[in-house]
Amino acid sequence: MTTAVANLVMILLGGAMLLTAFRLFRGPTFMDRVVALDLLGTIVAGFIAVYAIATNQPVFIRDAIVLAVVSFLGTVAFSYYAEKGGKP
Amino acid sequence: MGELITCGLLLFGALFVVTAAVGMARFPDLFTRMHAASKSGTLGVISLAAALGIHFGSADIAIQALLISLFLLLTAPIGSHIAARAAYLSGIRPWEGSVIDALGCRLDGRNGHAPAPDQETAAESAEQEPET
Numbered sequence: 001m002t003t004a005v006a007n008l009v010m011i012l013l014g015g016a017m018l019l020t021a022f023r024l025f026r027g028p029t030f031m032d033r034v035v036a037l038d039l040l041g042t043i044v045a046g047f048i049a050v051y052a053i054a055t056n057q058p059v060f061i062r063d064a065i066v067l068a069v070v071s072f073l074g075t076v077a078f079s080y081y082a083e084k085g086g087k088p
Numbered sequence: 089m090g091e092l093i094t095c096g097l098l099l100f101g102a103l104f105v106v107t108a109a110v111g112m113a114r115f116p117d118l119f120t121r122m123h124a125a126s127k128s129g130t131l132g133v134i135s136l137a138a139a140l141g142i143h144f145g146s147a148d149i150a151i152q153a154l155l156i157s158l159f160l161l162l163t164a165p166i167g168s169h170i171a172a173r174a175a176y177l178s179g180i181r182p183w184e185g186s187v188i189d190a191l192g193c194r195l196d197g198r199n200g201h202a203p204a205p206d207q208e209t210a211a212e213s214a215e216q217e218p219e220t
Contacts, residue, residue, distance in 0.1 A: 002143065005095040009102040009136075016109035023112045023121070031175040032118055038167060039112055039125040043105055045156060046133035049140040050098065058144055061152045064137075068156060072163035079167075079174035 006054035041071025097139035104132030117183035
């Protein structure tokens with residue numbers, strides 16, 4: 001039962017990733033893309049957690065931790081350069 | 089029993105993450121989109137991590153799931169604060185339907201920041217730049 005629910009949740013998260021990627025490609029300004037990339041990193045961290053449940057394989061959980069941290073660092077760096085100047 | 093809790097947390101988290109993604113695709117404005125992403129997405133992924141910790145049931149993996157939740161709780165408010173401030177200072181203004189613009193009231197005419205540029209004045213300054 002848990003495996004079936006985890007597979008369904010992985011499909012739902014895939015749909016959420018598609019919606020976020022739509023905003024990532026479409027976003028009218030640079031900061032829209034930055035925020036969409038941040039949400040995409042967060043969703044992928046959750047996807048890794050659900051994948052670990054679906055396959056009973058707890059190896060990939062550290063990837064989720066690293067991805068959460070690196071996604072935050074990317075947001076901070078992009079925001080720093082967007083605030084310093086250049087075209088938004 | 090643990091299986092039921094795991095399934096419930098998985099579905100709860102998926103509901104919140106999908107809500108965040110729909111808000112990201114549908115909302116009219118950068119700041120409202122950021123509102124959807126930072127709150128709803130974080131709660132959804134924390135719920136998924138809790139399901140992970142309950143499913144495996146060992147302290148090792150539970151601590152790692154707790155670390156995921158801790159990093160998300162630490163970084164989501166800071167990241168969205170920095171992104172919203174950078175967006176506002178780089179010239180993005182809230183949607184016309186917004187009720188209040190608190191940062192604009194604080195920044196206008198202070199700290200060397202210019203007031204919110206109108207479309208016309210921005211166009212004029214763009215025209216004047218090549219002459220000077």
